[in-house]
Amino acid sequence: MNTLVKDNISLLAHEIKNPLTICNGYLSMLNDKDIQTRNNYIEIIKEEINRSLVILSEFSKNNSINKEIIDLVCLFNDIKRTLNDLFIENNGELIILDDDELLVEADYNKLKQVFINILKNAIEARGEGKLLVVIKTLEGKDYYIITVIDNGIGMTTEELNNISNKYYTTKVNGTGLGIPYIKDIIERHQGSIEYSSKKNIGTQVKIIIPKEKSQKTFNNSSYNLNMLE
Ligand SMILES: Nc1ncnc2c1ncn2[C@@H]1O[C@H](COP(=O)(O)OP(=O)(O)OP(=O)(O)O)[C@@H](O)[C@H]1O
Ligand SMILES: [Mg+2]
Structure with missing residues (x-):
């Protein structure tokens, strides 16, 4: 595999890992929480899943800066x-x-x-x-x-x-x-x-x-x- 492609795949994996790690963290904290806190965590998990989808689609479009x-x-x-x-x-x-x-x-x-x-x-x-x-x-x-x-x-x-x-x-x-x-x-x-x-x-x-x-x-x-x- 050429180095540039390999670098980009490693970087994409790195950036997708961050929202997934946040989701994982909140999922592991859900158990002993009241309903309000659980709902807040689920909201954050949804947002982080969406953020990983945005990161994925941005990488497939050259990861340009949209100001x-x-x-x-x-x-x-x-x-x-x-x-x-x-x-x-x-x-x-x-x-x-x-x-x-x-x-x-x-x-x-x-x-x-x-x-x-x-x-x-x-x-x-x-x-x-x-x-x-x-x-x-x-x-x-x-x-x-x-x-x-x-x-x-x-x-x-x-x-x-x-x-x-x-x-x-x-x-x-x-x-x-x-x-x-x-x-x-x-x-x-x-x-x-x-x-x-x-x-x-x-x-x-x-x-x-x-x-x-x-x-x-x-x-x-x-x-x-x-x-x-
Ligand atoms: N806030 C910090 N305090 C102390 N050391 C830091 C801090 N931020 C970065 N570093 C040092 O800089 C290095 C490089 O950070 P970078 O985020 O590029 O990669 P990483 O954190 O090692 O790997 P990954 O981001 O994949 O978990 C770290 O390994 C650490 O030694
Ligand atoms: Mg780091």
């Missing part, structure tokens, strides 16, 4: 609803500090895949104590800076230097495809993604993404995403 105007806060709240009880089950808490509208022109489903990959990695990196993951957005002139911070096991400098390499993983069952994939998606949104981490302290992911055009303070088409650096 529309979206509110990042809606996306974060949607993700929080999807993952909240899985975090609790894993002795964790997902905290979203944003509440004001944050409009960007982006592919909602693809950004959801990006954040679910980041949050799944955070859950997998949890240490001994309670896992805390905080999402917070700062506003730049033409862009938003989204940070996702966890207090998990962190990474050594060597690990950190390798995470963008395809197939680099420190996990027994990992593929090492998550970070290269989300980097590609963010770059296809004319944004950037940067990881920083300290062993036994935690990890921070910083995503810079352009604002929706009418939100920009300046109407400058050649804005510089590295202005903060």
